[in-house]
Amino acid sequence: MTLDLFATAHDDTDTGQAPADVLGPGAFLLRGFARSRLSVLQGDIDAVVALAPLRHWLTPGGKRMSVAMTNCGDVGWISDRAGYRYGSHDPLSKQRWPSMPASFTALAREAAEAAGYRGFAPDACLINRYSPDARLTLHQDRDERDLDAPIVSVSLGLPATFLWGGLHRSDRTRRVRLEPGDVVVWGGPSRLVYHGIAGVEGSFDAQAVRYNLTFRRAR
Ligand code: MD6
Ligand code: FE
Numbered sequence: 001m002t003l004d005l006f007a008t009a010h011d012d013t014d015t016g017q018a019p020a021d022v023l024g025p026g027a028f029l030l031r032g033f034a035r036s037r038l039s040v041l042q043g044d045i046d047a048v049v050a051l052a053p054l055r056h057w058l059t060p061g062g063k064r065m066s067v068a069m070t071n072c073g074d075v076g077w078i079s080d081r082a083g084y085r086y087g088s089h090d091p092l093s094k095q096r097w098p099s100m101p102a103s104f105t106a107l108a109r110e111a112a113e114a115a116g117y118r119g120f121a122p123d124a125c126l127i128n129r130y131s132p133d134a135r136l137t138l139h140q141d142r143d144e145r146d147l148d149a150p151i152v153s154v155s156l157g158l159p160a161t162f163l164w165g166g167l168h169r170s171d172r173t174r175r176v177r178l179e180p181g182d183v184v185v186w187g188g189p190s191r192l193v194y195h196g197i198a199g200v201e202g203s204f205d206a207q208a209v210r211y212n213l214t215f216r217r218a219r
Helices: 009-015 035-051 102-114
Strands: 021-024 027-030 068-073 076-080 083-087 124-130 136-139 151-157 160-164 174-178 183-186 195-200 210-216
Touching: 021 174, 021 183, 035 068, 035 102, 035 124, 035 151, 035 210, 068 076, 076 124, 102 151, 102 183, 102 210
Parallel strands: none
Antiparallel strands: 021 027, 027 183, 068 124, 076 083, 124 210, 136 195, 151 183, 151 210, 160 174, 160 195
């Protein structure tokens, strides 16, 4: 599938795919791109979490992150007092990270392609779980070796307020609501844009959480 950035309401009904929002040069919000796959994705998240449980990393400064995280793929993102990095093994189990489910790899490749990035083959998938009190402060994703590859980010569960800034931390931010099934793809001139999660919507269901998958080419 290719994106028609100038799609009209009429085109949407033809393709079943809403037109993309342009967040910036090379950065797109594909609304609902993963909506039909949410239950398969959630089942695969649960399978990964059974092998590599969600945990709250410490920041290099020693603070417990409010977002719970785990990984699948050849390498996983790790944070502790020694810093941020990618590693092939889960520090908790000392085992390799679980392999990336086929449903994840296919979605990441297809979403990247829809945004104009052909041949995206992620080697890392970070799984984030947000309870209603969790936040992710403004940051850049720059621990990856290959900054030419885009990042693909998938939302499941509770809606969230995503912060989209600029190339400097002090640049003003735009607030974007992310709903389950939304996919954000960014790369090129936007690859190092500052971004974060201001919060997720509360729910009467105490079990309710938001999951986010971010796919990267890390090594
Ligand atoms: C989140 N996402 O949506 C956090 N990073 O839960 C990210 O930090 C992120 O969505 C890089 C690229 C896309 C993202
Ligand atoms: Fe990020």
